[in-house]
Structure formats: structure tokens, C-alpha cells
């Protein structure tokens with residue numbers, strides 16, 4: 027049962043199942059794993075998403091919730107998200123993300139694809155390679171997203187400026203004509219003008235959307251709704267899922283062309 031709570035782009039609250047509801051071009055407020063489990067198999071074409079990175083579960087001297095250490099005073103993400111603290115024991119995080127990817131794989135059609143963004147990190151001096159999240163799924167390519175520089179406070183390793191976009195594909199997935207000329211290293215500056223603490227840059231998502239042809243694009247960790255903005259720009263449909271009502275409202279205002287930066 028879903029209850030519509032706005033009249034513009036609908037924000038619908040998820041109450042345990044999706045009952046004969048066309049959720050295309052809607053924002054669904056709820057836990058994405060539960061929502062995805064309620065959606066029919068092979069019902070979307072493309073999934074583009076970036077989950078929380080579990081950044082506040084840090085062994086280092088970087089991000090720690092509410093520590094306000096001088097180094098991270100200006101990093102919005104240091105306090106986590108509005109309604110999610112981004113701080114799970116690592117094995118639990120990997121298990122949760124694998125459950126999410128399992129659902130995503132079930133939801134795409136045979137010619138569909140998932141673009142799953144995550145970021146490697148060093149913990150207790152050793153690389154935590156997020157490939158363990160995608161191991162065993164039909165991974166076809168890892169796109170390297172190179173952001174512009176930052177500051178490295180750890181003398182133990184070089185400044186990391188890359189994130190990964192894991193391209194997990196249905197067996198019949200193909201890029202649109204000409205898109206295979208792009209390389210697998212994408213240099214795109216991080217987004218600076220979005221009040222969400224960890225937004226996609228629009229250019230990054232435009233590159234994915236314009237390289238694919240599917241008409242229904244899902245983002246289960248939707249945040250400020252960048253995936254929908256790009257989908258609309260390219261004349262596609264979207265489905266957003268986001269746990270926080272604050273971010274659902276931010277995404278709705280952004281999609282509907284209202285002032286969204288002050289939500």
C-alpha cells in the first residue's frame with residue numbers, strides 16, 4: 027500500500043509492498059532493499075546508483091562522526107547523512123550491499139545494466155577492495171572515475187583520486203552506437219554546489235545515460251535525485267528510492283524546477 031503525499035512529482039511512502047502502483051517517474055521514500063524486493067523482476071532497464079560508502083566506520087584519522095577534527099571541518103559527509111549514520115561493521119556493510127546488488131540484478135531486463143559506484147579505501151593500513159561486494163555477479167567492466175584532487179592526510183599512501191563504477195550487465199546489454207569509443211577512465215570533477223553531502227556530478231550520470239538506451243532508469247540510493255535529472259534531460263523515465271524524507275523533498279524540488287538547494 028502506498029500513500030501519495032505530494033501532487034507534483036509524487037513522493038510515495040513505502041509501507042511494505044507495492045500494490046498495482048505505477049511507480050514510474052516517482053520518488054519512493056523507504057528502505058531500498060525492501061522496496062526493490064517488492065518490485066517485479068526484469069522491470070527496469072538501467073540502474074545507476076551510489077550507496078553510502080560506510081565512511082564513518084573509519085579506522086584512520088579521517089572521518090569520524092562528530093569529531094570535528096580540523097582536517098574534516100569542511101567535509102559535509104563527516105556527519106553522515108540526515109537519516110543514516112553510515113557506520114556499519116564492515117562485514118555487515120558488505121553483506122547489506124551484496125543483498126542490494128542481488129535485487130538490482132533481479133530487477134534489470136536481459137538487455138539492461140547496473141552502474142554501481144563505490145570507492146576503495148585503506149583501513150588499518152590495508153586496501154579494502156569493494157570488489158568483494160560485486161564478486162559473483164555478472165560484472166563486465168570497472169570504469170574508473172577520476173575526480174579532481176583533494177588533500178591526503180595519511181603519509182602511508184598516495185592521494186586517492188579515483189572511484190569505481192562497476193558495470194554489471196544482463197547478457198544482452200549493449201551500449202548505444204558509438205559509445206564504445208569512450209575509454210574506461212572518466213575524468214569528471216566532483217560536484218561542489220549541491221547541498222547533499224555526497225552527490226553525483228551531473229556530467230558523470232549524463233555520460234552513463236547517453237551511453238545506454240533503456241527507458242526506465244532506477245536509482246535505489248537516490249539522494250538529491252541527480253539520476254532523475256539526467257534521465258529527464260535524455261527523455262527517459264526514472265524511479266527513485268531514498269530513505270530520507272529530507273532528500274526525497276530535495277530531489278522532488280530539483281526535478282520540479284523549484285528552489286531545492288535550501289531544503
Ligand SMILES: C[S@@+](CC[C@H](N)C(=O)[O-])C[C@H]1O[C@@H](n2cnc3c(N)ncnc32)[C@H](O)[C@@H]1O
Pocket residue numbers: 056057058059075076077078079107108109110222224225226227246247248249250251252253267268269270273
Ligand atoms: C551517496 S548518497 C547518493 C547521492 C546521490 N547519488 C545524489 O546524486 O545526490 C547515498 C544515499 O543513500 C541514502 N540511503 C541510505 N540508506 C538507504 C536505504 N536503506 N534505502 C534507501 N536510501 C538509503 C542516504 O540517505 C543517501 O542520500
